[in-house]
Amino acid sequence: MADLLDDASITSALADLPGWERDGDSIVRTAKLPDFPTAIRVVGEVGDDAERADHHPDIDIRWRTLTFRLSTHSAGGLTAKDTALAAEISARVSAAGG
Template sequence: MVHLSDEQIREGLERLTDWEWDSEAVLVQRTVRLPDFLSAIALVDEIAQAAEQVDHHPDIDIRYNKVRLALSTHSEGAVTDKDMALAARIDELVDATTRQD
């Protein structure tokens, strides 16, 4: 697992959609707004399946139709390549979900 430098994180975020780097909290995060609560839950279910496949799990906060996702490798105390890979997969799932709506 590769710990990413601040510069590597910033470069990685350029390839992602709407993710932000919080250097104080040591995480990358994104909030997705969906049409309604059931759409938000459906997206979370898709993300959960993807996270289980790679055994790396985001922090997820659901507020009606908004899903806030945060990624950090807690065991490493850093943002790693696993976080960026899962963020990219989440972007794919969000794109697929929002195209259906």
């Protein structure tokens, strides 16, 4: 099982993850993409990244607005798996114009 991050580590990681905020035992980011097809493409790419990492975000899709929520449920909070996948999601969103 992955080790939980302490508060200082979470704060430090979030400083390097613009747009991500802590919400209890999760980190959350909402992104607006240029259009619906682009948003769906990003969701597919994130899905592929998540499968490779064996770590899956909750994703809410509202037209061109995506909300990603990450937490390591098996560990009971935030781990390095969450911050690593958050960085990958941010790169996908940025590349897509979000």
